[in-house]
Amino acid sequence: MTSLRNVSLIGAPTDVGAGARGAGMGPEAIRVAGLREALRGRGVDVLDRGNLAGPSNPWLPPVDGYRHLDEVVAWNRAVHDAVYSELKTGRMPILLGGDHCLGLGSIAAVAHHCRDVGKKLRVLWLDAHADFNTSALTPSGNIHGMPVACLCGFGPQELIEIGGHVPAIQAKWVRQIGIRSVDEGERRFVHEQDLEVFDMRFIDEMGMRHTMELALATLDDNTHLHVSFDVDFLDPVMAPGVGTTVPGGPTYREAHLCMEMIHDTGRLASLDVMELNPALDERNKTALVAVDLIESLFGKSTLMRK
Numbered sequence: 001m002t003s004l005r006n007v008s009l010i011g012a013p014t015d016v017g018a019g020a021r022g023a024g025m026g027p028e029a030i031r032v033a034g035l036r037e038a039l040r041g042r043g044v045d046v047l048d049r050g051n052l053a054g055p056s057n058p059w060l061p062p063v064d065g066y067r068h069l070d071e072v073v074a075w076n077r078a079v080h081d082a083v084y085s086e087l088k089t090g091r092m093p094i095l096l097g098g099d100h101c102l103g104l105g106s107i108a109a110v111a112h113h114c115r116d117v118g119k120k121l122r123v124l125w126l127d128a129h130a131d132f133n134t135s136a137l138t139p140s141g142n143i144h145g146m147p148v149a150c151l152c153g154f155g156p157q158e159l160i161e162i163g164g165h166v167p168a169i170q171a172k173w174v175r176q177i178g179i180r181s182v183d184e185g186e187r188r189f190v191h192e193q194d195l196e197v198f199d200m201r202f203i204d205e206m207g208m209r210h211t212m213e214l215a216l217a218t219l220d221d222n223t224h225l226h227v228s229f230d231v232d233f234l235d236p237v238m239a240p241g242v243g244t245t246v247p248g249g250p251t252y253r254e255a256h257l258c259m260e261m262i263h264d265t266g267r268l269a270s271l272d273v274m275e276l277n278p279a280l281d282e283r284n285k286t287a288l289v290a291v292d293l294i295e296s297l298f299g300k301s302t303l304m305r306k
C-alpha cells in the first residue's frame with residue numbers, strides 16, 4: 001500500500017523538452033529550498049534517491065516536429081523505471097523535474113502500476129498549459145508541450161509505448177486545472193478528445209473551491225490520485241522561476257486551497273513537481289513557494305476550525 005508517510009524523491013535534472021534552458025537545475029533548487037526537511041516536519045519518512053542520469057541537451061531545432069526526441073525518450077525511460085520501482089516497493093514517488101515532458105514517463109509508470117494492482121487512476125494536471133500538442137500541431141517542437149497527448153496515445157511510438165500499454169491512460173481520467181495558454185490546433189484537439197479542462201476563466205467565475213470539488217468528485221477507495229504540478233500553474237508574480245510564464249494564474253491562497261483540498265481526499269499517491277527553472281528565478285523564491293505548497297499537499301493547514 002502506497003503511503004503518504006513513505007516518500008521517495010527522484011531528481012530528473014534535464015531541460016531536453018523545454019524551450020528555455022535551466023529546468024535541469026530544478027531538482028537541486030527544490031532540495032535547497034528544504035523539501036526533505038519540510039516533509040519530515042510533517043512526519044513523512046523521506047528517502048532522497050538522488051538524481052537520474054541521461055543525455056545532455058543538444059539544443060537543436062526540431063526534426064519532423066520534435067526537438068530532441070531521442071534524448072526525451074531516454075530521459076522518460078529512466079523516469080518510468082524509477083517511478084515504477086518506487087511504487088512497487090510501496091513508496092510514494094515525488095518526481096523533481098526537469099521539464100514537463102517527463103510527466104509522460106512518470107504517469108506512464110503510475111498507470112503501469114495501477115494496471116498491476118487493479119487500481120483506478122485519476123490525474124490532476126495543474127498547469128498554465130494543456131500540454132496536448134502533437135508534432136503536427138506544435139508551434140515549437142518542444143516536447144514539454146506534448147506529454148498529455150502522448151499519454152493518451154498520440155505521439156511517436158517510442159514515447160507512447162514507454163509504460164508498456166498504448167494508450168497509457170484515457171483522456172477521461174485527467175482533470176486539467178489553471179489552464180490559460182493553449183495553441184490554436186491544440187485547443188481543437190483538446191475538445192476533440194474531450195479532455196476535462198478547468199481553465200482560469202472557470203476558476204475566476206466558479207472559484208477554486210467549486211473547481212476542486214468537481215475535479216476531485218467520484219474518487220473512491222480504489223483510486224490512485226496522481227498530481228502533476230507544473231510550477232507555471234502559479235501566477236508568475238509569486239512564481240517567476242519557470243520557462244514559460246503566463247500571467248493570470250491562481251493566487252497564493254487559491255493555490256493553497258487547491259493543495260489542501262487534494263490532501264483532504266486522502267488519495268494522493270504520486271506527485272510530479274515540474275518546470276522549476278532556477279536560472280529565471282529570484283533568490284529561489286519560486287522553489288520556496290513550491291515547497292510551501294507541497295507542505296499543504298501533505299496536510300499542513302492554517303485552519304483554526306477543528
Ligand SMILES: NC(=[NH2+])NCCC[C@H](N)C(=O)O
Nearest residue numbers: 100129133140142144145244
Ligand atoms: N510544460 C510546459 N511549460 N509547456 C509549455 C508549452 C508551450 C506551447 N504550448 C508549446 O507547445 O510549445
Ligand SMILES: [Mn+2]
Nearest residue numbers: 100127131230
Ligand atoms: Mn506543463
